[in-house]
Amino acid sequence: DIQMTQSPSSLSASVGDRVTITCRASQSISNYVNWYQQKPGQAPKALIYAASSLQSGVPSRFSGSGSGADFTLTISSLQPEDFATYYCQQSYAALTFGGGTKVEIK
Amino acid sequence: QLVQSGAEVKKPGASVKVSCKTSGDTFKNYYVHWVRQAPGQGLEWMGIINPRDGSSSYSQKLRGRVTMTRDTSTSTVYMELSSLKFEDTAIYYCARAVGLDGGNCYTFGCWFDPWGQGTLVTVSS
Numbered sequence: 001d002i003q004m005t006q007s008p009s010s011l012s013a014s015v016g017d018r019v020t021i022t023c024r025a026s027q028s029i030s031n032y033v034n035w036y037q038q039k040p041g042q043a044p045k046a047l048i049y050a051a052s053s054l055q056s057g058v059p060s061r062f063s064g065s066g067s068g069a070d071f072t073l074t075i076s077s078l079q080p081e082d083f084a085t086y087y088c089q090q091s092y093a094a095l096t097f098g099g100g101t102k103v104e105i106k
Numbered sequence: 107q108l109v110q111s112g113a114e115v116k117k118p119g120a121s122v123k124v125s126c127k128t129s130g131d132t133f134k135n136y137y138v139h140w141v142r143q144a145p146g147q148g149l150e151w152m153g154i155i156n157p158r159d160g161s162s163s164y165s166q167k168l169r170g171r172v173t174m175t176r177d178t179s180t181s182t183v184y185m186e187l188s189s190l191k192f193e194d195t196a197i198y199y200c201a202r203a204v205g206l207d208g209g210n211c212y213t214f215g216c217w218f219d220p221w222g223q224g225t226l227v228t229v230s231s
Contacts, residue, residue, distance in 0.1 A: 034217040043199055043221035044149065050206050055219065087149055091216045094165075095139070097149040 002026050002090050006098035012106040019075040021101045023088035026069075032092040033071045035064055038100075039084045047086075048073065078103070108132070108200050108222035115228045121188040124225045126200035133157045133181035136210045137203045139218065140174065140185045142196040150196075154203070154213065155183055190229045197224040 003026040013019050023033065031051035036044035046055045048064035051071055061076040075082055083105055088098040111125040128138065140152040153164035155174040162174040168187070176183045187194060201218035205211030 032215055036218075043201075043224050044218070045221070046217055046219040049204075049217040050215070053206075089149070089217070091214060093214075095151040095213055095216070097141075097151070099148045 001096050002029060002093055004088050004090055004096055004098035006086075006088055006101050008101060009099060010102040010104060012104045013078050014106045015078055015080055017078045017106075019078050019082075019103060021073045021086055021088075021103075023066075023071045023073070023098050024069055025071075025090055025092075028068045029090050029092035031067045032090055033064070033066065034089045034091065035062075035073045036087045036089065037082075037084045038087065044087060075103075108138075108202065108220055110198075110200060110222040110225045113226040113228070115230060116190050117231055118190055118192060118229055120190050120229075121186060122190060122227050123184055123186040124198050124200075124227065125182050125184050126222050127180065127182045128157065128202075130181055132202050133176075133178075133183075137212055137216075138183050139201050139203055139216075140172075141199045141201060141218070141221075143199070143224075144193070144196045147196075152185070152198075157181070157183055187227075190227075192229050195227065195229045197226050199224050 005024045033051045035048040038044040052064045063074050065072050085100045085102045087100050109127045114122050116122050139154045155162040157176045173186045200222040203211045203216040
C-alpha cells in the first residue's frame with residue numbers, strides 16, 4: 001500500500017496565522033490527493049480534491065498544491081472555526097490516509 | 107445524505123452489522139465506501155460496495171471478516187464485521203465516492219463526499 005506521511009502531527013497557531021500542512025507519499029501519485037477536515041465528534045468533511053481543487057462551499061482561504069509525491073494544504077489566514085484535525089488521502093492505488101495533523105489554538 | 111444506525115456494544119468474537127441509508131440518487135449512481143477510525147487514531151479504509159449489483163471489494167487487512175451488502179427496497183447499504191476483537195472498537199463511517207467530474211467513482215481518483223455521521227462500535231467483555 002502507498003503510505004501517506006503527514007507533518008507535523010500537531011501544531012499550535014493563532015487566529016490570522018498562515019498554516020501549512022504537508023503530506024508525502026511513499027511513491028509518485030500524480031495529483032491524486034484529497035484533503036479533509038475533521039472536528040471533534042464529527043465526520044470528516046472534504047476540503048480539497050485532486051490536490052488543488054476546492055470543494056464547493058469551502059472558504060477560499062483553504063488551498064492545496066503539489067504533485068508527484070509531495071503535497072501541501074495551506075490555510076492563508078486561520079479562523080476560529082478552522083481548529084480541527086486535517087487528513088490527506090491518496091486515491092492513486094487503493095485508498096490510504098495520512099495520520100492527521102491537529103491544529104490547536106496557541 | 108447518508109444516515110447510519112446507532113451505537114453498538116458487542117463482546118469479543120461476536121458480529122456487528124451497521125447500516126447506512128442512502129438517497130435514491132446515491133444508491134442508483136454512486137459507489138459507497140466504509141472507513142473506520144479507532145479512538146484518537148486516524149482513518150482506515152475498509153472496503154467498497156456497488157449498491158446496484160451488490161458487488162464489493164475489501165481491504166486485505168479485513169478480508170474474511172467484513173461483508174458489505176445492500177437492500178434495494180430501502181436504498182440501504184450494510185457493513186458486517188465478524189469475529190470482533192477489542193481493536194475493532196472504532197467509529198465506522200460510510201461515505202459516497204465522487205470522481206473528479208462529480209460523477210461516480212470506484213477507487214481511482216475518488217474523494218469522499220458526503221460522509222455518514224458515524225457509528226460507534228465498542229468491543230468489550
